[in-house]
Each structure stands twice: as structure tokens, then as C-alpha cells.
Amino acid sequence: xxxxxxxxxxxxxxxxxxxxxxxxxxxxxxxxxxxxxxxxxxxxxxxxxxxxxxxxxxxxxxxxxxxxxxxxxxxxxxxxxxxxxxxxxxxxxxxxxxxxxxxxxxxxxxxxxxxxxxxxxxxxxxxxxxxxxxxxxxxxxxxxxxxxxxxxxxxxxxxxxxxxxxxxxxxxxxxxxxxxxxxxxxxxxxxxxxxxxxxxxxxxxxxxxxxxxxxxxxxxxxxxxxxxxxxxxxxxxxxxxxxxxxxxxx
Amino acid sequence: xxxxxxxxxxxxxxxxxxxxxxxxxxxxxxxxxxxxxxxxxxxxxxxxxxxxxxxxxxxxxxxxxxxxxxxxxxxxxxxxxxxxxxxxxxxxxxxxxxxxxxxxxxxxxxxxxxxxxxxxxxxxxxxxxxxxxxxxxxxxxxxxxxxxxxxxxxxxxxxxxxxxxxxxxxxxxxxxxxxxxxxxxxxxxxxxxxxxxxxxxxxxxxxxxxxxxxxxxxxxxxxxxxxxxxxxxxxxxxxxxxxxxxxxxxxxxxxxxxxxxxxx
Ligand SMILES: Nc1ncnc2c1ncn2[C@@H]1O[C@H](COP(=O)(O)OP(=O)(O)O)[C@@H](O)[C@H]1O
Ligand SMILES: [Mg+2]
Numbered sequence: 246x247x248x249x250x251x252x253x254x255x256x257x258x259x260x261x262x263x264x265x266x267x268x269x270x271x272x273x274x275x276x277x278x279x280x281x282x283x284x285x286x287x288x289x290x291x292x293x294x295x296x297x298x299x300x301x302x303x304x305x306x307x308x309x310x311x312x313x314x315x316x317x318x319x320x321x322x323x324x325x326x327x328x329x330x331x332x333x334x335x336x337x338x339x340x341x342x343x344x345x346x347x348x349x350x351x352x353x354x355x356x357x358x359x360x361x362x363x364x365x366x367x368x369x370x371x372x373x374x375x376x377x378x379x380x381x382x383x384x385x386x387x388x389x390x391x392x393x394x395x396x397x398x399x400x401x402x403x404x405x406x407x408x409x410x411x412x413x414x415x416x417x418x419x420x421x422x423x424x425x426x427x428x429x430x431x432x433x434x435x436x437x438x439x440x441x442x443x444x445x446x447x448x449x450x451x452x453x454x455x456x457x458x459x460x461x462x463x464x465x466x467x468x469x470x471x472x473x474x475x476x477x478x479x480x481x482x483x484x485x486x487x488x489x490x491x492x493x494x495x
Numbered sequence: 496x497x498x499x500x501x502x503x504x505x506x507x508x509x510x511x512x513x514x515x516x517x518x519x520x521x522x523x524x525x526x527x528x529x530x531x532x533x534x535x536x537x538x539x540x541x542x543x544x545x546x547x548x549x550x551x552x553x554x555x556x557x558x559x560x561x562x563x564x565x566x567x568x569x570x571x572x573x574x575x576x577x578x579x580x581x582x583x584x585x586x587x588x589x590x591x592x593x594x595x596x597x598x599x600x601x602x603x604x605x606x607x608x609x610x611x612x613x614x615x616x617x618x619x620x621x622x623x624x625x626x627x628x629x630x631x632x633x634x635x636x637x638x639x640x641x642x643x644x645x646x647x648x649x650x651x652x653x654x655x656x657x658x659x660x661x662x663x664x665x666x667x668x669x670x671x672x673x674x675x676x677x678x679x680x681x682x683x684x685x686x687x688x689x690x691x692x693x694x695x696x697x698x699x700x701x702x703x704x705x706x707x708x709x710x711x712x713x714x715x716x717x718x719x720x721x722x723x724x725x726x727x728x729x730x731x732x733x734x735x736x737x738x739x740x741x742x743x744x745x746x747x748x749x750x751x752x753x754x755x756x757x758x759x
Binding site for chain 1: 663664665678681
């Protein structure tokens with residue numbers, strides 16, 4: 246086995262990552278790389294370990310072994326300041342996870358103030374800028390329960406952006422949405438990509454992966470089966486498992 | 496012959512009405528209404544109870560209850576967080592406390608506090624006099640119950656909330672304070688209000704500690720009135736005062752429960 250080394254200019258670098266839940270080896274030696282400003286999409290059947298990989302990258306799950314670098318920080322180092330690492334990485338969940346007891350504006354300012362130590366005015370200004378970016382400037386006083394799923398997810402993206410992250414992680418951001426609301430969220434993500442945001446996106450939206458992605462990764466059974474240029478992987482998959490998965494979803 | 500279900504229901508309802516009517520008639524015949532009336536609600540004696548029953552007794556009941564509730568809530572929150580802690584000894588300590596105060600009669604806690612503490616710590620006093628004793632003794636018991644309620648509330652907050660807060664860079668404790676606990680309290684508002692009702696009634700246990708008139712709460716007030724007049728009027732009025740507090744609170748609880756039922 247050849248020991249992989251770090252690539253330069255990497256935003257996210259995952260080396261020989263293993264993750265067990267009890268006896269269940271969910272990630273079986275993942276090598277994974279996201280370059281600065283790249284959009285990498287991860288696809289694969291349910292239970293293949295996509296979420297676990299994504300969650301390891303901001304330490305919501307603790308890797309069993311292997312190394313993960315975020316830019317130049319080795320976050321698998323036990324002495325690393327987990328909170329500081331996380332504040333540099335925006336995360337968007339399938340279930341939005343907005344704070345239901347806070348207004349939209351408060352959702353966007355609370356971490357800026359309590360984590361980044363920003364003053365109220367600065368936090369509000371930053372929040373408004375990001376609300377405008379996701380097209381929801383006029384909803385700052387609403388509570389999450391009064392917004393559609395698509396609006397909630399765009400707010401969740403704006404909340405993550407308000408921390409000025411170096412990169413964004415998305416875990417099936419449109420899977421919980423009614424089909425007619427998916428487009429708005431994907432639109433916001435496309436805009437982000439075109440601004441040069443580094444993104445790692447677990448998704449079932451093959452159109453998005455083809456159009457926006459710089460790289461497509463296919464996972465199955467806790468390993469990366471195939472990866473490469475999205476158009477190539479989707480159009481001419483090399484591996485039999487990739488072919489059978491794509492024939493089901495396309 | 497078999498009856499249809501509807502017919503059977505009608506017969507059963509008729510039987511229930513008949514039983515009720517017989518009971519009412521029996522009570523009406525047996526009771527001596529005049530004596531009963533003057534024993535429970537003698538108008539002159541009733542008038543004599545005012546304003547003290549309000550300005551002393553009801554006021555003290557409310558003060559004791561609120562004091563104990565606030566103290567119990569604060570301690571209950573600490574205990575709940577200790578029970579959820581990853582540090583073993585914190586969990587054990589909290590569990591021991593909760594099991595002890597939930598398992599022992601509140602009356603024993605009162606007696607222990609009022610009579611036991613001065614013996615155990617001679618020369619020391621609980622600050623705040625009677626108020627202090629009641630608030631602490633009643634608060635300890637309330638805290639044990641509220642801790643379990645709060646813990647259940649914290650665990651009922653969806654896991655994604657903590658993950659979202661952590662992924663924004665909040666520490667675990669910061670996320671608890673700003674994100675999780677406020678949501679937990681919304682969830683447990685109805686059971687907490689029930690706890691307030693229970694505390695209101697339990698504040699009557701203070702009668703075991705020797706009280707001066709200014710410290711009387713409703714039960715003590717009614718009981719002294721009973722002794723002095725050989726008449727139930729003061730006690731009956733005291734009971735009505737409790738209802739004045741507890742019935743509106745139960746209505747509030749039922750409203751809140753109905754609302755969260757609808758929100759589901
Ligand atoms: N917290 C957990 N505890 C135990 N098993 C888990 C946990 N999270 C995920 N798993 C298991 O890990 C495997 C991969 O899950 P996941 O990463 O969520 O897959 P995907 O996102 O690709 O659907 C599944 O078999 C799942 O049951
Ligand atoms: Mg998943």
C-alpha cells in the first residue's frame with residue numbers, strides 16, 4: 246500500500262480515515278481531497294458512509310483512525326481547538342436545524358456574537374448581507390416555523406455564511422424539500438460556487454453535480470469506489486457498482 | 496336476548512343517572528343543612544377572616560410557593576445538567592439527591608430542617624427566618640422533581656439542535672445555555688406549572704414549624720381559626736383561597752397542552 250501524502254493547496258485533506266460504530270466499520274480507509282475553491286460532490290447509496298465522512302470533517306463524529314487536515318491544521322490532533330476549527334467550516338444539514346426559538350435574524354447573529362465576539366451592529370450587518378444573498382432579506386423577523394422548507398434551508402445557508410467560513414459542507418441539503426423548492430436552494434449553492442467558495446456536497450442531485458461540481462466521488466460500503474470529473478463519471482462510469490447505482494437513480 | 500351496542504350504551508347511561516339521583520336524595524335527607532351551613536360558612540365569622548386571610552395567609556402562601564419554586568427551579572436545572580454530565584461523580588451525586596428527596600416525605604424534610612439543623616449546627620441559622628426555611632426545605636423537594644422534568648425536556652430537544660450549534664463553533668456549555676435549555680423549557684412548561692400547583696399545596700406543610708401570626712399561611716390560618724371558633728368557616732375559606740391559585744394554573748396548563756397538541 247502506498248502512503249498518500251498531503252497535497253498542497255488543499256482545503257480538506259482526508260488520509261486513510263477509518264470510522265467504527267461499535268464493530269461496524271462505516272468508513273474503511275478513505276482518502277479524500279478537496280482543493281481550495283473546489284466543489285466536490287459525494288454520491289452513493291444510503292448507508293454508504295457519506296454523512297459520516299462529512300461529519301468527520303468538522304468532528305461531529307470522532308474518527309477512529311486516520312488524519313484530517315483543514316488547510317494547515319491537523320484536526321485529528323487531540324490538542325486541536327475543536328470549536329475554533331468548526332467556526333471556520335460552515336455546515337448545512339438535511340433537516341435545516343434552525344433554532345426555532347429565535348427569529349431569522351437572531352439565528353444568524355447569535356454565533357457571530359457569542360463565538361466570534363462581534364458587536365451587535367456588525368453581526369446584524371453581516372446577517373443582513375447574507376440574507377440578501379439568499380434572497381430572504383424581508384424575512385428577518387420571521388420565526389423558522391413560519392417559513393417553507395426551502396426558505397428555512399436558505400436561512401440555514403445564510404447562518405453558516407455569517408460566520409465567514411473558509412469552506413462549506415452540505416449534507417443532502419435538498420433531500421427534505423418538496424420538489425418545487427429544490428431549485429431555489431440549488432440556485433443559492435450555485436451562486437456560492439461561482440464566488441469561489443470551497444464546498445463539499447453530499448447530494449442526490451446529479452444535475453447539480455454535473456453542472457457545478459469540479460469532482461464527483463462515488464461511495465459504497467464505506468469506501469470510495471470511483472471519483473473523477475463529474476461529466477465523465479456520470480456519463481461513463483468505470484466501476485460496476487457505480488454503473489448499477491447510476492442506472493437506478495438516473 | 497343480545498342488545499345492540501347502542502341500546503346497551505343507552506341502558507348503561509340510564510342506570511348511571513338513577514344511581515346519581517338516589518345518592519343526591521340520600522345525602523339531602525341525611526344532612527342537617529342548617530348546621531352544615533353555619534359550620535362551613537358562618538357569614539359573620541367569614542367576614543371576620545378578612546382582611547387577614549388575604550393580606551397575611553394568602554400572601555404568605557404565595558410568597559413561600561414562589562420562593563420555593565424559584566430556588567427549586569435553579570437547583571433543579573443544575574441537577575438536571577449534572578445528571579446529563581459526562582463526569583461520573585456529578586451524575587451519581589445528582590441521582591442520589593434526586594432519589595432521596597423524591598423518596599422521602601416532604602414533611603420529614605420540613606421537620607428535619609426546622610428542628611434538625613439547629614441541633615446539627617448549633618448557633619447557626621438559615622438566613623431569612625421562616626421564609627428561608629420554607630423556601631429551602633420546599634425548594635429541595637421541588638428541585639428533585641423538577642430536575643427530572645428538566646432532564647426529560649433537554650433530552651426531548653432534537654439532536655440536530657446541538658449539532659447545529661456546535662458546527663457554528665459554540666462550545667458544549669454555550670450551546671446548552673443559548674440553544675438547548677431555552678427550548679427545553681418551552682417543552683416542559685406544562686409539567687413545570689403542575690409542579691407549581693403541587694408546591695402551592697405543599698407549602699401548607701410549614702404548619703409543623705412554629706409560626707408567629709405574621710408568618711401564617713393559608714392552612715395554618717384556617718386551622719387556628721378552627722381551634723379558636725370550633726367552626727370550619729376559616730378552613731373552608733382557606734381551601735377556597737387555594738383553589739383561587741390552583742384552578743387558574745390548571746386551566747393554563749390545559750391550554751398549553753392543547754396548544755402543543757395542535758402544534759403537532
Ligand atoms: N451514530 C451512529 N451510531 C451507529 N451507527 C451509525 C451512526 N451513524 C451512522 N451509523 C451507521 O453508519 C452507516 C453509514 O451511515 P451514514 O454515514 O449516515 O450513511 P449515508 O449518509 O451514506 O446514508 C450506516 O450503516 C449507519 O447505520
Ligand atoms: Mg446521510
